[in-house]
Amino acid sequence: MSDDIAICTQDLVKRFRTLRGMVTAVNGVTLQVRRGETYGLIGPDGAGKTTTTRVILGLLKRTAGESSVLGYDSMRNTYEIRERVGYIAQQFALPADLTVQENMRFFADIQDVSAEEQQRRIPELLEFAGLTHFTKRLAGRLSGGMKKKLALACSLVHEPQVVLLDEPTLGVDPVSRREFWNLLGNLRAEKGLTIFVCTPYMDEAERCSRVGLMYQGRLIAHDSPKMIKRLVPGRLLEFTPSNFVPARQIVTGMEGVLEVQTYGVMLHLFVDDVARRRQEIAGALAAQGITCVGMREIEPRMEEAFISLIRRQSDQSHGV
């Protein structure tokens, strides 16, 4: 394996035994995270993101395949990995009845950080996370955003080369979410830290250098956000029809309309040729007495791309 790969999985499979039989949570995932990049594992709840992360860390046994971090096997060299990575679990999982400072010290001691190093690093990390004024506050009394920042600071206290973050912004408000991502960006730029992050928020994909889209245990695409958006054929046309339901029926199946997505009161159409189809669509709707407001071409976002990719995958698996 080449030296610039931080995390690597090969045909990774994880099955769970449940009351209703075996469930395949991770189904043949192959991914590589390069050193110094921010890799986002993105997908809805239940897609298998958390399970993948836990298997990579050796918190769960894998059923089949390979997984390693920094060249250490997840199953055989668990403790070598644990000394070199930082991790934030999905739930806030720091002792809530210890203060911010005590939490930092605890994780520093556990990770064998010397007293002198602690003197230097802990204030630095607290400063970086904006928690300097809260050192004596109990962790359980912090706001959601601050809890996540404390968890991040604790996971960095042993200066790991890689951090794995499991939905670090779940349930965090937009302002704190943005702050948190700015922190991650600074870490990457300043320390060259490798960041592996799971998130259900499609817009957070834009913050990653590369993303893997996960759905129902499979990695359905992985590439840079820009390239993923290019995987979707056609261009995106947006408009608000005056009468939604019949409008959707009319445009579905029109020539050149590759895909129809609804977006609130608006319709999002993937078309092969914007200039040409624009006229045809407006004309076809006008013929039925439907007017269109604000028809324009927009850049597809990660969410449109994701929905389109999922649809195509399930179409394939159903043989359509």
Added chain:
Amino acid sequence: MARDTVFGGARKSWKRVSALMRKEFTQLLRDWRTLVMILVAPLLEMFLLAYAVSLTVDHIPTVIADLSLDTRSRDFVNALEISGFFDVDLYVADESEVIRAIDEGRARAGVVIPPDFSVHIERGDAQVLLLLDGSDAFTLQSGYGAALAIAQAQATELMMEKISRRGAFDIGQLPISTSTRILYNPDMDDMTFIIPALAAMLVQVVAVGMTAMSVVREREVGTIEQLLVTPVRPLELIVGKLTPNILIAAIDLACVILFGNLWFGVAFKGDLWLFVWLSLVFIISGLGLGLLVSTVTRTQKEAQQATAVLMLVAMMLSGFIYPRAPMPPLVRAVGNLIPLTYFNNIIRGIVTKGVGLTFIWHDTLVLIGYAILVMLLAALTFKKRLD
């Protein structure tokens, strides 16, 4: 070089354990409400239980139907009252009224003395009817025992009186003189019997409950996941978590024993150091049991319920209240699974009887074996991973 890594590994390991212990202590001290509960509750419980679980019941409210109303019957009633077991505060006309008084809860024992009591006594076929409220086992037992003893004492006295009237024997020359000496408990004081066992039981509750709860809580709030991804080894986690609990349980035990000594006057007769070491083994076995409980329960509530069930079983089957000898073998075997069963004998042996290892080596051996086994089992089932 190899020695260096071993030494370095041990040093790192110790550092992690001490970090865990410091965390546990900090959390313990921070949650002072729980800490006070853990320390004060056993004292409070002992105080309440010691009085409530008093095994012999005295001052039983008693109703009398004396149909003779002669000297002999009055002597008998007097003897009942003087014994201290019966408080005669109601006189009624006949047997049916005695039963009604017990039914209505005005009395828990009734005595019916038939007519012509003196005549029957002279003839030697006097009978007294004793009615006891059977809904309370302890009243039944104590009342029955006391009444029997009093009747016998009276009968002996009468017999001696009769005999001496005939002039055949002198009082001092009774053919048989029965005297019972109650071993180790000369004042027949229940406390000597209850306090040590109670102390052991309360400490067991604390050891099992506290351990099970603290582990399950970490699992429930998810902190265990964050700990497992650090270099902490499962065994270190166990040691770090349990050490503070050992200390708390030991303090608890010391408090209860001291309190029993100062308040209830239960003397500590045996070897203190022997007691300390064996208590440690007992506490460790309790912690191991707590760990096992934590591996089979998922929520704090479940852990609490499991602990409660365990305690109920311990109370019933360890010989704390009910003697184990008459139990059916299967039930007794269940009792064998609880460390309290062995420690009961040890603590009663050392505290009450003041005996040394020679007399309790069997229980000691079993307890040590138990502690090792349960810890081993707990360490093996304690998961390194989440699945």
Added chain:
Amino acid sequence: MAFKITGTHPIEVKDLTKRFGDFTAVDHISFYVNRGEVYGWLGPNGAGKTTTIRMLLGLLRPTDGEARVLGYNPATEAKTMQARVGYMSQLFTLYNDLTARENIRFYGQAYGLSRAKLRRRQAEIIEMAGLQGRENILTGNLSGGWKQRLALGCAIVHHPQVLFLDEPTAGVDPISRRDFWGLIYAMANKGVTVLVTTHYMDEAELCQRVGFLSQGRLAALDTPRRLKETHMRGQVLEINTPDPDRAMRVLKAAQESQRLPLDEVALYGAQIHAVVPAAEEFRQPLKDLLNAEGVRVNAIEWIAPTLEDVFISTMERL
């Protein structure tokens, strides 16, 4: 806001205030919502979103101010009003040990629906939520998207005219979220008024009007498009460079030394977003700075702000 309570809009709020001790959770909020409008609220946790909704539902008594929901005063006519409004919280208050059908029946009975009507509504809601074939599965075993639509179904079992949704899409996959918004708009088209709070920027974009809530106050309120035009301070430049990490360090240093007036510099994957007072004016200085530090620049483009950019910008000015 010069606006009087008239009772003509389904939701009217005037100077609504709620204090808990010293803490002012909601601070003189005034707004109205039109019939059939989908009105959204965006704000950090603790901004007062849930508290306001609870006051409008008659679950909390306002400290000050007035509110009318469908012409009723929630503080005094809660029960009459509650029969005409629906509420769905982020917790999806469903009974996990009842089936989907039983949940609908329970909520229908709680709202006092007749047996015939209940049967009809049950069928309608199961169809609406796409639960056909899953009616008899225990709710706890349904996945997020189904649960969410079922919760919505239970909230509207009594045909409410006003619907309050408090973070209804937390933790649901994007396809289900799209479907959910389809349902919301289908109801709005039938004249149901919807007030919805969310953490998702893209959902806020879907609302006809959006209010930014912060520290109990309404910081901005308009259509998403107008908000982007009027409430963004500065403009966003997207910098494309082969070495974004180094570029980032350079720009951070420039921001700290105030060499350039950079409101925000943030890494977006392989790009950097820099918020400057005016895009055209600062494009060249930015490029010069990076080149001087030896960072190659492929392109610097002026991009339209997202609603999140606008939101952050508004919040920072408060």
